Amino acid sequence: SSSKLLIKGGTVLNAHNQEVADVYVEDGIIVAVRPNIKQVDEDVTLLDATGKYVMPGGIDPHTHLAMEFMGTETIDDFFSGQAAALAGGTTMHIDFVIPVGGSLVAGFEAYKKKAKKSCMNYGFHMAITKWDESVSREMEIMVKEKGINSFKFFMAYKGSLMISDELLLQGFKRCKSLGALAMVHAENGDAVFEGQNRMIDLGITGPEGHALSRPPVLEGEATARAIRLAKFVNTPLYVVHVMSIDAMEEISKARKSGQKVVGEPVVSGLVLNDSGLWNPDFITAAKYVMSPPIREAGHDKALQAALSTGVLQLVGTDHCTFNSTQKAFGIDDFRKIPNGVNGIEERMHLVWDTMVESGQISVTDFVRITSTECARIFNIYPRKGAILVGSDADIIIFNPNSSFEISARTHHSRTDTNVYDGRKGKGKVEVTIVGGRVAWQDDELKVAPGSGKYIEMPPFNYLFDGIDKADAKYLSSLQAPVKRFSAS
């Protein structure tokens, strides 16, 4: 069997540079990157990349495969979702484990089981949806034994996933002590509840009520609150699915002040806006329902600009698909429409077209925001996110002169709709390589369920550098007599 691969003549892209070079792979690892590598053995698979880019496979930091949610389960599981990912040039994703019966360990085991049918690299974040001693203890098990270095807290979904500020603080403190990254879904869940009641009282029960019930100000408020609480605890913070100017500006302000805050826009927020979206045809509109919602025109362009200037650092998808039958659960009440849109297959193409083709970012920036930065934040760089000697051979061959076209009829997700249906653009992923093997080529999946690999992520990423020092400085400042109240 061939475990040797030679990619000839392409322009190799990394976040830090670009060069015309060949890439030679053995047993899943990149062993040489330089011009004019000679094909030595007979059993080397040869790929011609002349005139094309050779870059690290995409890493999607935010997906939900096989997730039980809002009374149903996402239609894409770890095989169909990953097949779609591979078709779109993504070689790794990080999914959110939901605890089972309040247990993180049980949730982890359940997700490992779901992921047995994987055919690419995957890692996990863990959602924290309640707080007690056992959750706190299990967080340590996750970090020290299970390869999870990030925990997501929901400030929305009142009555199910949402947790209070008190518990958020406990969670942030625990993350900090474990060297794990705290993540937040930032919307004010109490206010969303109020907003939903308002819509129902007004008789607005259609999909547009979803967006109207949770406006940008609620995302801005929760983002600001999470940022300030993270500052109080002095721990890094990762804000998932930044969908509004309101949230983005809070992140911008915090980063300017030196706070360690990461902002993740998702493809839907970057390329969609809600003009013409709330079509009178229920399904046509319901497919766009996600949380936070797709915003009015203006937020999309502002998020693109923030991504191009580094205010936001990496792009996810929140891929969370439900088919028309599932979306129809909310036909009489938008509150029952399962939240979520597709994107795992479309992310690389749409980001290239929207950000690179439009001239907003360079080709090396593209690598950074779709792969390298994610690997750095989740502490698996340079194993992932780079074409370097010693890195895992997760590689795509991208033809900038070809073109893509998105259609629900031809996409590889199991869902029957696509929020990007009909979109066309420049650039096309032609070959996707995972662990040194061609996983997707000529519109054909070449890997079988079960060939995927769980990627463990170690704690204490670069964002934790200097935190001890800042804490020590704070503590010593409290010792200064001038700060103390004196009775004398």
Ligand code: DUC
């Ligand atoms: N938002 C969604 O749209 N789906 C999954 C969970 C979430 O926060």
Ligand code: ZN
């Ligand atoms: Zn969320």
Ligand code: ZN
């Ligand atoms: Zn999500």
Ligand code: ZN
């Ligand atoms: Zn196909």
